[in-house]
Amino acid sequence: MIVVIGELNVDLIVSGTDVMPEWNREKLVDSFALALGSSSAITACALAGLGCEVQMVSVVGADQFGDYCLEQLRSKGVQTDYITRNPNLQTGVTLSLSTPKDRGLLTYMGSINAVAPEHLPAELLAQARHVHFGSFYLQDGMREHWSGVFQAVRQHGATTSFDTGWDVRNQWHREQIHALIADTDLFIPSEDELLHIYNVDSLEQVWGLLPDNRLGVAVKRGARGAVWSSGPSKELLAVNAFDIVPIDTTGAGDSFNAGIIYGYMAGMRDAELLQFANACGALATLAIGGVGRVSSVQDVELFRSTHALR
Numbered sequence: 001m002i003v004v005i006g007e008l009n010v011d012l013i014v015s016g017t018d019v020m021p022e023w024n025r026e027k028l029v030d031s032f033a034l035a036l037g038s039s040s041a042i043t044a045c046a047l048a049g050l051g052c053e054v055q056m057v058s059v060v061g062a063d064q065f066g067d068y069c070l071e072q073l074r075s076k077g078v079q080t081d082y083i084t085r086n087p088n089l090q091t092g093v094t095l096s097l098s099t100p101k102d103r104g105l106l107t108y109m110g111s112i113n114a115v116a117p118e119h120l121p122a123e124l125l126a127q128a129r130h131v132h133f134g135s136f137y138l139q140d141g142m143r144e145h146w147s148g149v150f151q152a153v154r155q156h157g158a159t160t161s162f163d164t165g166w167d168v169r170n171q172w173h174r175e176q177i178h179a180l181i182a183d184t185d186l187f188i189p190s191e192d193e194l195l196h197i198y199n200v201d202s203l204e205q206v207w208g209l210l211p212d213n214r215l216g217v218a219v220k221r222g223a224r225g226a227v228w229s230s231g232p233s234k235e236l237l238a239v240n241a242f243d244i245v246p247i248d249t250t251g252a253g254d255s256f257n258a259g260i261i262y263g264y265m266a267g268m269r270d271a272e273l274l275q276f277a278n279a280c281g282a283l284a285t286l287a288i289g290g291v292g293r294v295s296s297v298q299d300v301e302l303f304r305s306t307h308a309l310r
């Protein structure tokens with residue numbers, strides 16, 4: 001079983017070629033959708049789509065958006081036994097302004113940062129083969145505790161992974177991330193996030209700064225694909241992205257995470273692993289919302305065999 005510990009929120013996605021608001025004006029946009037948001041939740045759904053048994057640990061409000069998050073998770077096959085309803089909190093919301101090229105996000109925190117160690121029963125962690133969390137920077141209640149959790153689960157043979165997401169407060173917590181990487185089998189940031197964490201201009205400068213005892217680091221680079229650096233060998237491996245025309249890139253990174261986790265647990269390594277994850281990321285861009293299209297292993301294999309790389 002895979003345990004995903006993380007935030008939950010809904011995404012309100014406004015998409016089109018021009019979604020930039022102008023003060024004191026009204027504009028029409030091409031489309032609008034309500035979707036399950038949250039990096040952790042989208043990765044959980046993508047893992048369930050790939051056939052994994054997934055338990056999500058989270059907190060939502062006792063409101064309609066909380067109901068919606070639970071329904072969505074269940075409909076994608078994610079187990080919700082460890083999701084707490086807190087009547088004193090509103091479920092978090094992200095407003096996403098999305099163009100075919102990029103997107104901007106406005107987030108109301110609500111219950112997003114409410115997960116804390118008290119929500120993590122030891123007996124659940126003892127059953128996990130893998131533990132993942134997304135959104136390092138949004139999960140305020142867990143920030144001090146990740147190393148302890150990861151060390152404990154690795155002691156009984158489980159593997160670990162995390163994604164940082166963007167730091168809304170622009171602090172980047174380099175020392176904490178740097179230390180946590182040593183307890184993390186699969187660290188999966190985007191290139192932009194990694195450059196901010198290490199405060200450098202290019203990936204070439206990052207490799208020497210990563211801890212020597214690092215395990216696997218998979219860096220997401222959007223339409224430029226992904227790079228892998230594994231601790232023991234320190235060799236770099238870059239794989240191009242698939243040549244596709246994305247519809248909405250929401251959740252590409254989170255689906256890529258699921259591809260890396262699933263692939264790694266299934267024994268894939270190196271180029272095969274990166275290509276599998278790139279295909280998961282690319283497939284997620286072909287529908288609106290992070291879980292608009294949840295792919296099975298067969299979907300991913302078919303996509304890989306019928307699409308060229310850039």
Ligand SMILES: Nc1ncnc2c1ncn2[C@@H]1O[C@H](COP(=O)(O)OP(=O)(O)OP(=O)(O)O)[C@@H](O)[C@H]1O
Pocket residue numbers: 189190219220221222223224225226241242243244246249250251252253254256277278279280281282285
């Ligand atoms: N335009 C694209 N064309 C082809 N593949 C893409 C494209 N955008 C994303 N992907 C695939 O999805 C992976 C993850 O996307 P990306 O690098 O945008 O993650 P991210 O920055 O974490 O995104 P987010 O957190 O917004 O989902 C990429 O490494 C790539 O394989």
Ligand SMILES: [Mg+2]
Pocket residue numbers: 039163165190253254
């Ligand atoms: Mg991301």
